[in-house]
Amino acid sequence: MKYEPVIGLEVHLQLKTKTKAFCGCSTLFGQRPNSQSCPVCLGLPGSLPKLNHEAFGHSIKVALALHCSVQKEIKFDRKNYYYPDLPKNFQISQYDKPVAHDGFVDISSCGKIKKIRIKRVHLEEDAGKLIHQTGGPYSLFDCNRAGMPLLEIVTEPDINSPEEAYDYLTGLKSILKYLEVSDCDMEKGSLRCDANISVRPAGSDKLGSKVELKNMNSFKAVRLALEHEVSRQMEAVSAGEKLQQETRLWDAGKAVTLLMRTKEEAHDYRYFPEPDLVPFVPDPSYVEDIRKTIPEMPDAKAKRFKERFNLSDYDIAVLVSDKAAADYFEKCLESYDNPKTVANWIMGDITAQSNLKNTGIRELGISPQGLAELLKMIDGQLISGKMAKEVLLEAIEKRCEPAQIVRSKGLEQLSDKGELEKIVKVILGRNEKSVQDYKGGKKNALTFIIGQVMRETKGKANPAVINEILKKSLGE
């Protein structure tokens, strides 16, 4: 019998706000342990949580971008559990009245568009950080992350392969980045993903026993963990084993999934309404105002780029995957109208530098106009393409515009014909032997002569112009 995997994903997104979800503590990453806490996020008696307006707005923005219905009445609940990563011993989350429900994301997977339904989007608080000391009987607790606003985005089990899961995550991340509501940085934990997976006979509409997969630290890890889990489950089912509902952890080092807990020990969270937070009834005009702040989404942008610019699908996909790069591209075109050249530079040297420095394209300090100027200098033969690359690197290092580097170093290419003719004449006079060789049929003597001219001009001579002059002077 043929089996197919059925996968649902849960993404946790740390929302970009100045302060935590329910108190005024800072959300900065990497600060001194336990220096970002207050009576509210420490759960001290008598403290009252109050929802961060910005976090609420961000969650509605995400919900709208994912085509969800925003709930008319939104309510918070307490999720009770005994893992000591929240000082309150419960987490403020949402149970039956989340921010929004029933949306979808169109993803492109294997050249096809597929609709992945979004079940719900809810707002909750993040837990603190536990550090387990190896060997010792203690754990250390840092409260800084406790209470940071976290958005949970849950899909329906619409994903049917590890590849699709990967494509969904990439597509979702790109949408979330466009919305500018989160850093979406998996390394810093601002974006996390858990997966639910089961297998069933192909074509059946019954769901098998669901396994929850945790501890995947990158989209590639999600894909790999799912691939392993799909094979493990398929082998088991084919061998006639009955799978059980359980939670498994991905062990990246050993490339296996390990049993963490079974259903019998499954959490019973005893949700109940959070009495310290009153319900939220968003005004329709407030929701509409947020809708207006949603920028052109990546798929719409890709469509527009395809219609307007003569670029390959690959180029468009790469440009559009990063909003900053796409914006940069369009800004640059305002001053230099050659889409292919601009795309090549952005996807080549500029992306290489931003990857190397691990920063965004705008943080490199080269303005789109600055890049346009540089490209114009190449076209006007003021500098060579090779020089332009060096200039760009130096401009990034010195944090100035490329044109400044060109001017300060006097790098402009020497293209003045009259001046170059004089130089060529001197060089030919000095190298009569090579001239004879060339005329005698040794074609590579010309390369030597060109090299001499380059040396004389410190590399600034325009090779095309020298070539032209030489061929004329040497009688061709």
Add this chain to the structure above:
Amino acid sequence: MAGKCGKLYKKAAKVTKVIDKATVKHVALLSRLALDEREETTYSTQLASILSYINKLNELDTKDTPPTSHVLSNLRNVDRADVLKESLKAEEALANAPEKEGDFFRIPKVIEGK
């Protein structure tokens, strides 16, 4: 209580759910309480009696009463601007901790699933 919309009436057929030992064991596990056999029996009896008392409320007809999770039933949309407030200093946050290590709270090790 019976005034506005609620009519008191007896749900004679309604039987109070007995708290059995299995439920007590489950709740004890969730609360990380170690109970011995005798305690399990004691608590299942006690909890059953408490719950049956509370169950008197089920005798009230709440058909037309919307669920109320908040006393301030008309209050909505209470939020705050995303403005930074001064946090406690690490020393202050840790001041009441029974055990600490450096800038951290020190707690008994709890590994999930173990």
